[in-house]
Amino acid sequence: MAVTMNDVARAAGVSLKTVSNVLNDYEFIRPATKQRVQDAIAELGYEANLTARSLRSGKSKMLGLVLSDLSAPYYAELASRLMKAASRRGYRVLVEQSDAVADVELNALQGPFRQLTDGLLFTPLMIDADAIAARLGRKPLVLLGEHILDSRFDLVTMKNEEAAAALTARLLSGGRRRIAVIGAHSGESAGSAGLRLNGYRKALDQAGVPFDPALVAPCQWRRDNGAAAVAGLLEGGVEFDAVFGLNDALALGALHELLIRGVRVPREVAVAGFDDIDEARFASPSLTTVAPGMEEIAERSIGLLVDRIEGRETSGGGVQVEAGFLLQVRESAP
């Protein structure tokens, strides 16, 4: 049905191998031969069968990306950039949504998803380092955005703790003393939530402000969780003069709930988030947040993964990359 390499070889009067050589940019081909093959390819409209190539070569030119939910704005923006960075290097990205379910994360590490891809970009939420190590296999794996302190793994992350501390310090220096934190994850074995909470506590310590567990609201990381958390604090009679949402979606949900209830932001309560998603700039009031170097994260993680796959990065232990961050001070916490 479709045109095959055999058809091209016949049309060009050469063998299969020669066609293959031309397709794979083998150096030593006589120019005239190469031209004949290229003409035949153009004339017949030949396109390489990628599945056959994969089967034989063992490389699919696809990368796997495991994250909890593509509709979360941070992941949507990150995935978009990762796909572009991969595309520049000749790779496609296949996305798997884990919904923060441990079994899905485990299966992504060793099941068909792994098999289809040459390497994995993985955001572990529910499983720990040992679970990952037990399923490493021989294909490259780069951990993303989380901070598993384990030199066995390649890791591209952000300065979760320092950035959260810097943001908290900023709130403190603005005179806030009772800073509610929403989005803590007590059940999470490896994640940004814990690190960001650490940063918050360190900044409090530094300023000599006592830590009050009543100000910590555990919840998931969506807008509605943020709104509900703030509602819970207000209805529980907890007093606070600032809210630190551990990501922007939470902070934006919190902001919404505060405004609905007539709480003035930032006059009565300041609000800050983490991620600097595009939405943060356009909120009203615009959201103070941490810009975690998303482009750098995308570029470095794809670069590292592809370098591993193609053998340019061969260090034995894990390569650890930490992207820089920037405080984006806006209206919600000036």
Add this chain to the structure above:
Amino acid sequence: MAVTMNDVARAAGVSLKTVSNVLNDYEFIRPATKQRVQDAIAELGYEANLTARSLRSGKSKMLGLVLSDLSAPYYAELASRLMKAASRRGYRVLVEQSDAVADVELNALQGPFRQLTDGLLFTPLMIDADAIAARLGRKPLVLLGEHILDSRFDLVTMKNEEAAAALTARLLSGGRRRIAVIGAHSGESAGSAGLRLNGYRKALDQAGVPFDPALVAPCQWRRDNGAAAVAGLLEGGVEFDAVFGLNDALALGALHELLIRGVRVPREVAVAGFDDIDEARFASPSLTTVAPGMEEIAERSIGLLVDRIEGRETSGGGVQVEAGFLLQVRESAP
């Protein structure tokens, strides 16, 4: 290296074909044989090589999704739902971002991307029906979200025109007479922008309100475009008492710009959008918009595409599905 079907066959003392039969749920296998094969599979930890299966069967169990930009919130939410709907049916989704570039759209229809997938979900932005028809091929194609009036294609869309008219009518009945429209696309050959603009004009006609081209701002569909469009109108001295963003991102950008400039919403200017992305609910003021039945669109489009692939849908012409819509009236345009 990896365990193959041959290893399983040997371990179970049967032929390759028998293992294949078990894997593919062939009915007529002696229970004892089946059990022996399953035991061998479990013992050896065998996993089918999907690439080999694809090469031989011609099916990859992957669907292609072509859209302009995964970081746009509407597409992010839609893609997430599409992937879940596909997953329920045993398919994965491979995403291609076109960035609204015609060449990318054309290549997605016939290049390697098409080859890797069993069927395509396609949002044409820059190319027209004839360009698509010329590249149809034999694999199923379902057009998504756009309204190419051509009975050759399967199409899952929304009531763009009616919904835009209903929203405009609502603004008119609230006493608004100078409704700015932002996000018109004059260069787009097939798209929602034109239909939504039509709906707007029909509602104006219906109400006997004259159409003023000065109120129409052409721009792309991101938040920053919405903000810039409103800034342009205000600085151009165009008077208006409402803004209809042709999607939510635009409307939210416009809302932001209005508030920055001290324009009261909705008192002085009402704002409405289209899409009902999650963000719309949490904006301040919350955004009045059209909910275009996203879950229905995701479910029906994946269902139709998979039915075509698996031969359950065999109608010659295109199947046309139009999802229902709902007006979400919120604070920005009560």
Add this chain to the structure above:
DNA sequence: CTGAAAGCGCTTACAG
């Protein structure tokens, strides 16, 4: 109900 053989379309040693 099960087996032996062919073949999907490539790449990869191996020769020459």
Add this chain to the structure above:
DNA sequence: CTGAAAGCGCTTACAG
């Protein structure tokens, strides 16, 4: 610089 052959791991007719 190029060719002939083998084989990646499956599924698919074809027999029996």
